[in-house]
Amino acid sequence: MATPGTLASCYVPLTTHDLQALGERFGIDYRFPEASERSQLAPCVAQGRVVDVEIDPALRVTHSDLNVLHAYASKSQRSVPWFLSVILEGCIHVGLGRQSFQLQAGDAFSAHFNEQTGLEVFQPAPQRLRILNVSVLSCADLISCPPISLPPPAAAAPVLHTWHVPPLLHQSIEAALASNWPVERQRLLWQGLALQLLAHGLPTTSLESSESKAGHAPPGLSHRDYQRLERLRKQLEHSPSQEYQLAQLARDAAMSPSSLRDKFQRCYGCSIFDYLRRCRLTQAQVYLRKGYSVQQTAHACGYRHASNFATAFKRAFGIAPHELLNRH
Secondary structure, rough: OOOOOOEEEEEEEEEEHHHHHHHHHOOOEEEEEOOOOHHOOEEEEEEEEEEEEEEEEEEEEEEEEEEOOEEEEHHHHEOOOEEEEEOOOOEEEEEEEEEEEEOOEEEEEEEEOOOOOOOEEEEEEOOOEEEEEEEOOOOOOOOOOOOOOOOOOOOOEEEEEEEEOOOHHHHHHHHHHHOOHHHHHHHHHHHHHHHHHHHHHHHOOOOOOOOOOOOOOOOOOOOHHHHHHHHHHHHHHOOOOOOOOOHHHHOOOOOOOHHHHHHHHHHHHHOOHHHHHHHHHHHHHHHOOOOOOOHHHHHHHOOOOOOHHHHHHHHHHOHHHHHHHOOO
16 A cells, blocks of 8 residues: 655565554554464565655555565455555455455556455565556545546445556556656656556446456457457356356357467467366365365365465465365
C-alpha cells in the first residue's frame, strides 16, 4: 500500500517487524508462513525500492521493486473504493472472498473491498517482484479523473476483477519508471498513466464478469474465434481436473494447434496449460480448506502424483499444501 508523501522514493530492507508496523499504520494484517512462532519474526523479508506518487488526495501510484527473500501474505482490514495492481515482474496470489487467482507478469487486478471482506495477497519467495499499484482512496474526491461511475464503498459488494495489461500500456509504464524527470513532470506523467490504467482496469458499471464480456472480441480476433476461445476457457475453469491434450482442444475449437496456442495467448495473456494450472491450483485451495487430504486434493484436481501437486502448489503460493490444510 502507499506510503505518505507527494513523491517518495526509498531503498528498503523490510523485516517482519517493519511490515507489521506498516500494517498497523495502513490497516493491513501481515503474515509470515515460514515463521511458526512470533519470536521468529525477525528476518529480512525483502530488499529493494519503493516509489510513491501522490497525484491528488484521492489518487496515488506506488511502484515496488523488491527482492522477496521470505514469503509473506497480507490482508487488508480497511475499506478501499478501488485498488488496481499491475504485475510487471514475478508472481503473486490474490484472493477476495471466494475468488482467488495466481497472477504473473503482464497480469493485473482491480479490487473493491471493505472491512468485512478484505483483499488477500500472497507473495512467494524467492523472486524479484515488481508491482505498480493505483489506489483510489475516495470516489467523491477524485478530482483528477473525469466522471466515472464508481460504487460507493459502503454500498457495493466486494469485487475482484482480473485483466491483462495491453502491451503498449505496459511499455509506457516501463518507460515512465526509467524516466528521470523533475517531480512535477513525473506527477503529470503518472497522472496520465493512472487514468489509462483506470480506463482499462475498472469493470463496467455492472461490475462486469466474464459472462458480460461475451461477444466482445479483443483486437485482432474475430467474434467467432473469441466465442470458441471463451467456450474453451470456461471448460478449463469448470472442469480443470480432466486430462486435456492440445490436439483435441484444437479440434474442439476448430483451429489448428498452433493457431489455438497463439490466439489463446493473445486473448488471455497466458498459455492454455498455464491457465489450466491456475484453475487446478485455485480449485485445490477450496478442497484443502474443506479438509481434503493432500493426496485427495491432488487427484481431485487432475494431478497423478501428490509430489508434483505439492511442488506446483508451493511454487504458486509459497506455502506447502499441508500447511494450508493445517490452518483449517
